[in-house]
Amino acid sequence: MERFTGMSYAVELEEVSKIYDNGTHALRGINLRVKEGEFVGIVGPSGSGKSTLLHIAGGIDRPSEGRVKLLSMDITHMSEAQLTEFRKGKVAFVFQFYYLMEDFTVLENLTSLAEVLGLGDVKERALKVLEFLRLSHRLNHKPHQLSGGEQQRVAIGRALILEPRLLIADEPTGNLDLEEGKKIFSLFRSLNERGITFLVATHNQELIPFFSRVVKLKDGRLEGDTAGVGFEPTRDP
Ligand SMILES: Nc1ncnc2c1ncn2[C@@H]1O[C@H](COP(=O)(O)OP(=O)(O)OP(=O)(O)O)[C@@H](O)[C@H]1O
Ligand SMILES: [Mg+2]
Numbered sequence: 001m002e003r004f005t006g007m008s009y010a011v012e013l014e015e016v017s018k019i020y021d022n023g024t025h026a027l028r029g030i031n032l033r034v035k036e037g038e039f040v041g042i043v044g045p046s047g048s049g050k051s052t053l054l055h056i057a058g059g060i061d062r063p064s065e066g067r068v069k070l071l072s073m074d075i076t077h078m079s080e081a082q083l084t085e086f087r088k089g090k091v092a093f094v095f096q097f098y099y100l101m102e103d104f105t106v107l108e109n110l111t112s113l114a115e116v117l118g119l120g121d122v123k124e125r126a127l128k129v130l131e132f133l134r135l136s137h138r139l140n141h142k143p144h145q146l147s148g149g150e151q152q153r154v155a156i157g158r159a160l161i162l163e164p165r166l167l168i169a170d171e172p173t174g175n176l177d178l179e180e181g182k183k184i185f186s187l188f189r190s191l192n193e194r195g196i197t198f199l200v201a202t203h204n205q206e207l208i209p210f211f212s213r214v215v216k217l218k219d220g221r222l223e224g225d226t227a228g229v230g231f232e233p234t235r236d237p
Contacts, residue, residue: 008036009072010166010197011057016066018052018220026052028220030066034199036165039192041208042201044217050201051170053217057199058091058168059083071165088117092159096171098151100143106130106154107139110161122161129157133187149180156184160191167191169200178206185210 011034018027026049034040034057042050055061056068059075067076071090075083100109110126130136133153143151152172159167169188173181185207192198192212200211208214216223 009069010034010036010038011199012067012069013053013057013063014067014069016053016056016063016068018049018056018061019064026220027056027063030220030222032057032215032222034197036071036197037192037195039189039198039210039212040200041211041214042199042217043203043205043208043214044223046203048217049220050217052220054168054170054199054201058093058166059087060093089119089162090164091166091168092162092164094155094159094167094169094172096174098143098155100151100154100158102143105140105142106135106146106157109143109154110157113158114161117162119162125163126157126161129160133157133160148175149183152176152180152184153187156187164196166197166199169198171201171203173202173204173207178204181207182210 011032013030013032016027016030017025019025030053042053044050052061056063057070059068059070059078063076067074069075070086073086075086078086101112104112107123107126107130110129111122114122114126127136130139133156135150135153135157138146138150143154146154152175156172173184176184181204188198188200189210
């Protein structure tokens with residue numbers, strides 16, 4: 001078996017398998033390395049293991065077999081507490097269903113997580129992130145007063161406020177129309193150009209040109225590892 005090397009990888013999965021408690025074999029012998037600075041897409045049919053792979057890569061679930069390295073740290077046997085501490089400010093997640101706090105405003109949704117994580121007073125940073133996300137006019141709105149695209153951008157803002165090195169996103173545009181999806185992927189691209197590594201699962205074929213590399217999952221196995229188709233996506237004017 002290949003050994004982990006000293007290169008700068010954001011994620012390294014080595015012979016990773018996942019069998020859930022009910023016996024479902026969700027991943028089988030996955031070997032995947034994501035270099036720092038990459039923008040990697042995970043595609044594959046429903047049930048192929050995309051979410052499972054993302055959760056294991058980010059250390060929010062554990063493999064049944066194999067080893068996981070996150071930002072060059074072997075996290076395979078880390079405790080929950082160690083993992084939370086290690087991920088803090090380095091790894092952020094965006095989920096398909098945004099899990100925004102309904103009683104909090106847009107601004108509070110950004111600042112409260114950072115405060116819980118002990119990152120201090122992040123209001124200034126939150127205002128900058130929200131400006132970047134075209135949400136400055138929505139600071140005091142609550143999630144139910146926002147469009148789907150706006151809510152998705154708040155969820156992305158909540159990840160960005162952590163200033164992560166790695167952003168893991170599971171179907172981040174799953175509930176959006178294609179135009180809004182492209183805007184979000186353009187935003188991801190510009191953040192990627194600023195150095196954030198992305199690992200993103202999507203169903204949407206139209207968004208594939210945005211990735212620098214695409215990996216395909218089928219029945220819990222990696223099918224192919226394709227160099228990016230372009231890396232010059234159609235930009236919004
Ligand atoms: N907590 C769980 N317990 C048991 N089985 C699970 C669990 N989560 C996922 N599975 C199963 O593992 C397999 C992979 O699921 P996963 O959610 O990773 O797929 P996916 O590619 O993300 O699918 P989708 O595109 O529908 O989101 C599926 O067969 C699923 O039913
Ligand atoms: Mg999924």
